[in-house]
Amino acid sequence: YKTHNMLMKTEALVTPQLISRARKRRGMTTSEIAAKMNVPSDVVVAWEAGDKRPTFAQAQAFAKKLHIPFGYLYLHESPIERMPLVDFRTTRGGISEPSPDLLDLLTDVLGKQQWLRDYRRFEGYVHPPFAGRFGITDSEDVIAEDMRDILDAEDARKYAHSMDDFLEYLVQNTEESGIAVMRSGVVRGNNHRPLDRAEFRGFSIHDNIVPLVFINTCDFKWAQIFTLVHEIAHIWIGKGGVSNPDYELQYSLQEKPVELLCNRVAVEMLVPRGDLLSYWKTKDVLEENLDGLRKRYKVSDMIILRQALNNNLIDISEYRMRYAQLVKLTRSVESDTDDVNNSGGDFDSALITRNGKMFTEAVINSTVHEDVLWSEAADMLDVKVKEISGIMTYLYGS
Known part of the structure; x- marks a missing residue:
């Protein structure tokens, strides 16, 4: 002593x-x-x-x-730290080196994805046929239509009563299609380590067994829908990586072709060009158009306006003005982040959102069948051992 x-x-x-x-x-x-x-x-x-x-x-x-x-x-000198995924981030202020929080998050999620990959391969799951189905030279219209079909996007929109509902239906359909989805605003459930939406909005892992999408929930809720579909587009073209879509940046200023394509695909999937043109009333003022289209598509004004901009229905100055207004309004409404870890909501639901239903169920199933120790399951899900039984009950009942 x-x-x-x-x-x-x-x-x-x-x-x-x-x-x-x-x-x-x-x-x-x-x-x-x-x-x-x-x-x-x-x-x-x-x-x-x-x-x-x-x-x-x-x-x-x-x-x-x-x-x-x-x-x-x-150490005698600082080690070189490299991103374990391709860096597709594009910002006008330049790309800084990844923060410790982002690097630790990537390490954690990649580890979970590798475990889930082994689990699903052992269980006999077939690889999702759409992963890498298209390439960088394919049309955004064709890719978006295929994504809408596989993810039942129109049914999700039909049953959703709000933008939040639409996001949850899309996530559910995405996981059912074979893509793992994880959403969090902190590192490994640690509320003292919030993620920075200015650094990244999401990332995707392209894999022929378990492709995975991660969404930074410190971002605005309206932006999370776009990021989800943007990252899914990365899976469809077989180009996973870390993204930070710039909603204000003109397509002509985008430096990276992969990001440019995924942005276009996301907009087209969420607001189909042909449908928008058929419902856009040129005689109406912009606000009247937005009122109807917002209800129709269950997405934010920014995604509708982006498609309108792409089709010369509005000009770039109008788009930027609306973008600034939406960001200002959102910040005034949100006193803190939308992250489920800080929302004070149901613990089990929040945990499944953070780890994804596919991964959580796989870990709990392995624990039930005694292939994974309770202590190992707790570490994998970033919870305490005593909380595992509650998660089991939540998923499967008493």
């Missing part, structure tokens, strides 16, 4: 540059990390300059608060 106390008070021979690097990766100032560490900011500045060293206990606390391995601080 005495030896342990002495060790914790001993100076940690960490690399000063990596203290600075770890802080900057999290986008924190010296004052912010100092407040978390309960030390003066000039102490953190001294650590980074190499003028002082943290104690062993302080170094451990530093690593824990910044969500990095303790051993990272002892």
Whole structure:
């Protein structure tokens, strides 16, 4: 015990540059990390300059608060961190290196996808025939029509009473088609690690057994529908990756052909061009058109306006003005994020949303059949062991 106390008070021979690097990766100032560490900011500045060293206990606390391995601080230089998926993000401010939260999320979801892939292959599931069915040179109209058919999008729209309903029906139909869908606004259920919608809106994993789509629920609810379909389009053309669709950016300014195609496919699937043109009344003012079309398509004005812009029914200045108005209105209504982890809703429902119904049921089935230990299931679902029985009851009844 005495030896342990002495060790914790001993100076940690960490690399000063990596203290600075770890802080900057999290986008924190010296004052912010100092407040978390309960030390003066000039102490953190001294650590980074190499003028002082943290104690062993302080170094451990530093690593824990910044969500990095303790051993990272002892490396001689920062390791090169690469995205495990293709980076399709396009933003006018340039692409920054991925944050620790995004990297940890990708690692977690990729691990779950690999486990689910092995499970479904063992269970004899056939690969989804639509994955990679089309290519980058195919027409968005053809791809969108195929997606609408496979995902029963029109039935989902018919039964939905609202945009939220439509999103839930689409997610349900997507998973039934063989694509796993996970939605969350935090890393591994940790509400202290929110995801940044400015960094990414979603990503997709193309796979011939278990393709997967992830949606960042810190994004606006109206944007999540577009992102879901955008990422599904990535699966259809066999090009998975991390995306950050820019709703204000003109198609002519898009730098990446894959993103350009997936944007067009998403718009066409959600608001079919021919249908829009038949219902658009040129004599009506824009607001009157939107009132009727919003009810018809169960999507936000932005998706309707994007298709209208594509077909020269409005101009780019009108589109941008409406976009700015919608973002301002949404931010004033949403005091916090739409993330289900913070919504205070039903625990089991929120958990299934976060992990996806396909993955959750596979883990619970494996636990019931004693192929997976309860402790392993809890770790896979990011819950406590005592909560597993409640999830079983929620899925299958008592």
